[in-house]
Amino acid sequence: MHKVEFEQLDETLYHEKLENGLEVFILPKKGFSKTFATFTTKYGSIDNHFVPRGEKEAIKVPDGIAHFLEHKMFEKEEGDIFQQFSKQGASANAYTSFTRTAYLFSATGQVNENIETLLDFVQEPYFTEQTVEKEKGIIAQEITMYDDQPDWRLYFGIIENMYKNHPVNIDIAGTVDSIQDITAEHLYTCYNTFYHPSNMVLFVVGAVDPEGMMKLVKENQDRKTFEDVEEIERIFPEEPLEVAIKERVLNMSVQKPKVFVGIKPEKMDLQGEEMLKHELAAELAFELLFGRTSDFYHHAYEKNWIDESYSFDYSLENGFGYAIIGSDTAEPETLAAEIKHTIANAVEKWPFGQADLDRMRRKKIGFFLRALNSPEYIANQFTRYTFNGMNLFDVVPTLEQIEVADLQKAFSLVSAESQQSMFSILPPEKKEVQ
Amino acid sequence: MFETIRLAKGVNVHVNETTQFKTINISIKFKDKLSKEKASARSILANVLQHSNEVYPSHTALRMVLDDLYGTSLYMDSSKRGNEHIVSLNVETVNDQYLSEEGVLEKVLNLMYLVLFKPNTEHGLFKESVFLREKNAVKERIESIFDDKTRYAQQRMVDLALPEHPASIPANGSIEEVEKITNEKLMEEYRTMIESNEVEIYAVGDVKPELIADYIRDYFHFTDREKPVAVPSMELKKPSQPRVAEFEDMKQGKLHMAFFSPVTFRDEKFPVMQLLNGVFGGYAHSKLFVNIREKESMAYYVSSSYSSQFGLMFVLAGIDGKLEEKAVKLILEQLEEVKKGNITDVEFGQTKALLTNQLTEALDSARGQIDIYDQYMELTEDFEPDYLISRWNKVTKEDIADAAKQLSLEMTYFLSGKESEIDA
Numbered sequence: 064m065h066k067v068e069f070e071q072l073d074e075t076l077y078h079e080k081l082e083n084g085l086e087v088f089i090l091p092k093k094g095f096s097k098t099f100a101t102f103t104t105k106y107g108s109i110d111n112h113f114v115p116r117g118e119k120e121a122i123k124v125p126d127g128i129a130h131f132l133e134h135k136m137f138e139k140e141e142g143d144i145f146q147q148f149s150k151q152g153a154s155a156n157a158y159t160s161f162t163r164t165a166y167l168f169s170a171t172g173q174v175n176e177n178i179e180t181l182l183d184f185v186q187e188p189y190f191t192e193q194t195v196e197k198e199k200g201i202i203a204q205e206i207t208m209y210d211d212q213p214d215w216r217l218y219f220g221i222i223e224n225m226y227k228n229h230p231v232n233i234d235i236a237g238t239v240d241s242i243q244d245i246t247a248e249h250l251y252t253c254y255n256t257f258y259h260p261s262n263m264v265l266f267v268v269g270a271v272d273p274e275g276m277m278k279l280v281k282e283n284q285d286r287k288t289f290e291d292v293e294e295i296e297r298i299f300p301e302e303p304l305e306v307a308i309k310e311r312v313l314n315m316s317v318q319k320p321k322v323f324v325g326i327k328p329e330k331m332d333l334q335g336e337e338m339l340k341h342e343l344a345a346e347l348a349f350e351l352l353f354g355r356t357s358d359f360y361h362h363a364y365e366k367n368w369i370d371e372s373y374s375f376d377y378s379l380e381n382g383f384g385y386a387i388i389g390s391d392t393a394e395p396e397t398l399a400a401e402i403k404h405t406i407a408n409a410v411e412k413w414p415f416g417q418a419d420l421d422r423m424r425r426k427k428i429g430f431f432l433r434a435l436n437s438p439e440y441i442a443n444q445f446t447r448y449t450f451n452g453m454n455l456f457d458v459v460p461t462l463e464q465i466e467v468a469d470l471q472k473a474f475s476l477v478s479a480e481s482q483q484s485m486f487s488i489l490p491p492e493k494k495e496v497q
Numbered sequence: 498m499f500e501t502i503r504l505a506k507g508v509n510v511h512v513n514e515t516t517q518f519k520t521i522n523i524s525i526k527f528k529d530k531l532s533k534e535k536a537s538a539r540s541i542l543a544n545v546l547q548h549s550n551e552v553y554p555s556h557t558a559l560r561m562v563l564d565d566l567y568g569t570s571l572y573m574d575s576s577k578r579g580n581e582h583i584v585s586l587n588v589e590t591v592n593d594q595y596l597s598e599e600g601v602l603e604k605v606l607n608l609m610y611l612v613l614f615k616p617n618t619e620h621g622l623f624k625e626s627v628f629l630r631e632k633n634a635v636k637e638r639i640e641s642i643f644d645d646k647t648r649y650a651q652q653r654m655v656d657l658a659l660p661e662h663p664a665s666i667p668a669n670g671s672i673e674e675v676e677k678i679t680n681e682k683l684m685e686e687y688r689t690m691i692e693s694n695e696v697e698i699y700a701v702g703d704v705k706p707e708l709i710a711d712y713i714r715d716y717f718h719f720t721d722r723e724k725p726v727a728v729p730s731m732e733l734k735k736p737s738q739p740r741v742a743e744f745e746d747m748k749q750g751k752l753h754m755a756f757f758s759p760v761t762f763r764d765e766k767f768p769v770m771q772l773l774n775g776v777f778g779g780y781a782h783s784k785l786f787v788n789i790r791e792k793e794s795m796a797y798y799v800s801s802s803y804s805s806q807f808g809l810m811f812v813l814a815g816i817d818g819k820l821e822e823k824a825v826k827l828i829l830e831q832l833e834e835v836k837k838g839n840i841t842d843v844e845f846g847q848t849k850a851l852l853t854n855q856l857t858e859a860l861d862s863a864r865g866q867i868d869i870y871d872q873y874m875e876l877t878e879d880f881e882p883d884y885l886i887s888r889w890n891k892v893t894k895e896d897i898a899d900a901a902k903q904l905s906l907e908m909t910y911f912l913s914g915k916e917s918e919i920d921a
Contacts, residue, residue: 093516094517096860097857152850155781200795214644316745318640364630365626426567432567436518
């Protein structure tokens, strides 16, 4: 077991890669009563075209299958696994993103039992045609619920606008129609391909004894047999740099229009240190341009173009990414034009210097230290970083190395007009607000 | 958990000195009687005060100082609890031992002082442009509830079932009342808040209680004040229409039900209600989840919640627009099971285990510690988890069945797509 101390942060991380390929990380937190654990596979909604384990030909699976599989993992022959966690006083949950499926629990007691339950239920699939059919009604209601949420439609709408071919443009849960095609056989194919321990990370954080926990996990894994480690072949289509749709409008039941401007980054194959540096530099650049101390924010707020729903975000994964800026607004056209104008101005003449960088860097370091109070943040983010070859605890040292020129360079990759798109949601015309 | 130091009559500082967190959290809570007018005015006030002040006269200037203080978060918010309206100033700042700089905490306390005592004024009133902009911001916040159909449906239901009752007064007030607030009225409300509201100050982190108490005593000058008299006007009238259906452009049906219980937070039987809620619909092992979601595949979410301040139990479900009747029937059947005492040992044990876990887990965050301590302060002087856990352990299945028998259905509200669109 490796032990890495981060003195500046007063944290110690324990790590071991087991024989079956599973990466195990343990981070004890002083003074905490609870333990939070995530067991995550590097498999999300975008992995819909791949060569199944043991086969040669690539297949395409129905939209929404990773999320469907996540739901079905909880049902076993002997019953619902939520019940098992409840008995052991643990709150369990799971989520599926574009790139990951995570199973998790938090508990203040019976941690060993709960860890065993977590490992066992994710490593013992049980799918039948009957249980798969039964789940379709539940997931259809989940999809319908999201369909009625304008903020989700807005977020997803701008991603669909930006991406022409990449499966990030497919809703994570699929559609009510697409999930009808899912069978138990599909689920086994996806499970066998992506749930091998070598494609997974276990992260345990909180009131935990690292030696005892590592021993427990190892013994659990040693009791099971796994197939050999194999490289997973995932197939992604070519994606042009320019956006698929420049502008689109959706009408739905909202009190006020909503608009997002999205920008597609130029380099989306970054991993490891290079990715970390670019990501942090781009975040700092967007914070300076669109954050709460920016000229843009001040101007847009005073003019009533944005309200408390205003947000901006930069997100990057292997193969896709996006910057998204927007708000509820009575003037979606004006706001979008102003956002684009702000970007164009920064491209023409870079407005920020050392003092700006230093201020934002302090802000980011403070945010990071605050986040380290949260076991949930640590486990989820650490896993995301690991899947991209980065280390969460490199954030502060990397921030300290970033220079003004890095911000400008990162921003230059996420700024061209052809990479920008606009999506808005308007109230139905009869209800147009004055 | 917290050490309490009294600064004046009605003004207390509570500090939990701990090394558990890398940050220091401070909250100052101003408590007043709840009314629509107060809630509206105080929500604008919270926005105006956090916008800027005499020393940092623009939003940008204030936010830049916070960025410089290692991204210290500072915000004000409006909330309610029972008959009380609460305005809180919350800050979280990094403990300087993790930084190459000292004195961050003093600077942060000074900023809190400026936010509360040196507002951005002109001619004895709040700066007019800030007042108008923030008044509008609160209005927009209230309007935005419509976009979230679950929140909207819940608000519609309590408005219809309990008009003029504190349960239906939103923490941010109402659009009509917000529109009526003048700059003069807001200044009056500000003085009331600073001079006569009950004040509870919390700090959690690696900090000495005396340090916080001394600083606030020396700079904030809070004077004696009376605790607002609790108004027990919480009577429930039978709603005139027990079932209401409304329509909007939407796909899913939102079913909301309200039940009345005579047991509230202050009642001896309060822990029984917490267990009843857990068994009935509070968790993934509950009767509603297992039967309506897992067995019938009718819903993605279906749950109950207990609003202890008002003695109300709510049931929420997202279902197909055509299945209201069936869902109501199934929900009431599950309640019947609880009333009959058909609760398995497993359901009973799981609920106790999860309530305990939820409580101890919540105490692993500084905000959780502050919220829970503040909530239970009126029941016990020094809240410890065992205060509730030992009471949960004494509850029997019969107690739960008896509490369920006292529930009366007050209203069923259903929000769904326009009828012509349901079959589309």
